[in-house]
Amino acid sequence: MNEITKIDVAIIGGGIAGLMVGYEITRQFPHLNTFVFEKGNFLGDHTTGRNSGVLHSGLYYAKNSLKHRLCLEGNTLWEKLGRELNVTVRRCGKFIFCSKSHEQEKLDQLKNQAMENSIDGVRWATDSEKNKLKAFADVNSAIFVPTAGLIDVPMAVSSLERAILNNGGNILRNNFISKVSKHEQGFLLETRDGPILTRALVNNGGLWSVSFGQQLWPNGLEDYFVKGNYLKYSGDFYRESFIYPCPLPHLKGLGVHSTFDVAGAIKFGPNTEDVSEIDYGIDIQSLEEMKTEIARCYPSVVMDKLAPDYCGIRSKIKLNGHLYPDFWIKGQKETNLSNYVEICGYESPGLTASPAMAKFVVNLLEL
Template identity: 30%
Template sequence: MNDKHCDIAIIGAGIVGLAVGLQLTRRNPDLKVVILDKENEVASHQTGHNSGVIHSGLYYKPGSLKARLCVEGGAAMIRFCEEHAIPYDVCGKIIVATEEREIPNLNELLRRGRANGVSGLRELNAEQIHEIEPNAAGLRGIHVPTTAITDFKIVSGKYAELIKKDGGEVLTGSGVTRIVRDADGIVLQTTSGAIHARFAVNCAGLQSDLIAKMAGANLGLRIVPFRGEYFELVPAKQHLIKGLIYPVADPRFPFLGVHFTKRIHGGVEAGPNAVLSLKREGYTRTSFDFSDTLSTASFGGFWKMASRHWKSGMGEVYRSWNKQAFTRALQKLLPSLTDQDIQPAGSGVRAQALDSRGNLLDDFHFVYQDRILHVCNVPSPAATASLLIGREIVTMLESNADFKKIQVAVKQEIPSACIN
């Protein structure tokens, strides 16, 4: 491929990168937008391996970006699915406390949900839990009727289709290998040729810190991959679950605990756990990449985090290799479950940002440096809130002095598509 020239290059065609591209092409139709991805299709990693839940916004700290964008973003996602005939189901979920010690955290979730404006929340006693999920166990619970499910890979494909319709380009099989500056902006060397851009947005997910390093940016954090492994209920037992059943999450971690999730195309998933992955895109227990492992092990923040939470981490590893231990965790929610009722299913890898003090970043995080906006931490509920995250990022860009100069320059030029 010959060199390509554009105004904005977006690195990463997961749901967030595509959402940014969708908002850019809609709000700035004169800009030439190109989205790059190293894989041969969009949504190949985090987006394509998640459980498909459209989250309600219950879990997140009031006032955080996650809280602000998730509630509105979930409603926007449902409207998008309706508009484009994408399958979805507002099936609702319950969060249950199975032990007395979990009730204070359950109350905190209820407080957060109400503060965040989640509609329809209802406290449940044991009898009311059984009315919604007859086979579930719980002392107390919360009913979250606005939680829904969809297929975010289909959503991402529709984003890409609309971007192309609006004049943008989505270039798959175009992994970025080098980033340099020139007089006009940025040159992205890719596996399919060079992209000359005036501005770039790094939405590379699991690779985002490596892309930032390639660009010479110091983010002060590291992406640490956590693999989430799923089982699924065998067909004869899928009737045991009506919607979604979640435990009370450990507030120390940005993970939700093993739970039951009805899938939009049928079936019920059980999981995931949260195991440190030795490969950024490693979807099996034996996946290993020396560079990825060294990246984690050489970061001081990792060892600070590990020294505080090694017991929890070892418990997750044990559950990963021991089906009976995984089953016991699920039996807290569904006591009648047996080892024979579940079978191995898929897995996903979460790109979790970790700072130098060993803290797992709990909110979305962005860093701007030298004509590149680095989207550094956008884990769940990124898919749910993707339309709103895209809007937020484009609003950030439109307030940036360098971006404004590009807008002015483009208006003075003859509009044209990206040229070879």
Template identity: 25%
Template structure:
């Protein structure tokens, strides 16, 4: 049997997991991963909080719920086998009033239905036992929620790809993809090569790459940045694990929370605000082209018009560090403005439709031999290996490969 020539565009955790899954699902495959940066996990994967989500929030039976639970199992097994640090530090979702308590109880019911292990409702005294410096009316405790270094996971996944004979091409940007009959021509900064199957997992650039190869322009990626602060080392004892708010249906984003990182640091944040560039990680960095594209997109203005309270809240958090800390003090009252320092910034690739709706589900488009992952929503990193199983299975079905 002739060998299948496959390419994956994008060296984030999902792209590399897809490449690994191809080597496991197709024994006769030669896989190449294209990544335009000089390292893997350079964008969303390497700028997230490192949380391994247990599956508390998702509609029972939904694809997101199933992939999350499957993804956690695969991630636990993989990190144990590779010696990558994985810590079940636990998570509390804290309610402060009766309206939040009702929403929290609904999350508890979902978590139980999704099979989240050992999750339970706890009262204020029990919350103090789990997180001595946290305060609230009640909380949902998920002791098996974990943290991990997703950069390390991505590099370990890449090791499996190369061990299976695959290639990871760093510093090689894909400039065009063209389908010609049964073959896909991939043009890059290193030349043009021909493949039988191409899967794009381009994250912040996913819509552009898909559109350039003949896909519809929408949904569009609108980048939102999230800034974090870090607790000073002497204040890390204020937080043992993860302290989260109850999601507020008035806002499209979760809001400020406190997160332990695998290296022991404690992150406070993030906020959520329109980024001045898809890869503008420095606070003064602006990409006029990226920003102009967003401002010329009708969907963004429809989203903004429908979320004025969100804009007011997030603007306050962006310009006022004391307001940022004040949000966190709702959960840890001992926290003071002087207890934090500026931390990292992440950028979220938010898929948005022309009517201003945020896309919160998977969007996989393309043709039989060219598959575009246009949106792989949170918890994408947690679910990465399960998402890879799903994507590769669909791609194989489309291309009639076995």
């Protein structure tokens, strides 16, 4: 029979969420025996490596929701973290525009929400900014959000990995936790290398966290996956700030926006496509629909210069059959399980929120 290995903390998932929690725990508690388990060969290979890489401001979310609070705090923390871990975090800002006068009301609402949500510096675009934007997008009116920006995600993943190891933590790739059960001293994990008993457990399993958690308690959740596809663009485009359309009520996402990465490569997306499986294939029909939307919002775009890029899957969740609008971060109070924290529905702005989420999670544990 296999000997049981005992550890202090197990974190499920080597995406940005699990790595950030691993970093925070090993930073605050370097004496603990902390392990991050990743089932794949690479860290950050799922949603973390398949997003827009945008440092969000916290503008869109219901006031005082976890999405709002953790995004706002995470936005500030990333700047400090970027300096500490040598990760590029650049506040290029973003414009949110409306094309038609009947969309103006929605833009007015967003501007008011920015004040409600304490987002610094949001203002109407000047005439000269609007004239510049009009060369690229069908802009009638626009607001500028200066605290939005970009994060070099691959650099963040490798810097966090290095920091966790330097702090004395452990990262086990290619190590699928196939089963978890409650044990009188914590939680028993079935791993490639035999059973492991951990005192504390953090479920940052991304698209797999709902089903993982259901092995421990009936969380009542259901996965609701929504794919987002991207098109890369090789033509000329505005590269000073991101450009977003005004999010209209019928959209499940923020609308097809233009962003760029640290190297200045332009991409459009993500669109929204309901899916039932985790499959990163790109549906060409869905790209054609996105092209129609791009032609409407960004008339300067030359269609021949758009090419399929990649896609990511939003880990939305439903509770009792209804879309759950916030991050689901539950500790002992809700789960009745001491030293277990469950993170589900960790969709956008999860990248931005991750440094604040990690602190929030650590406060729910007794380490």
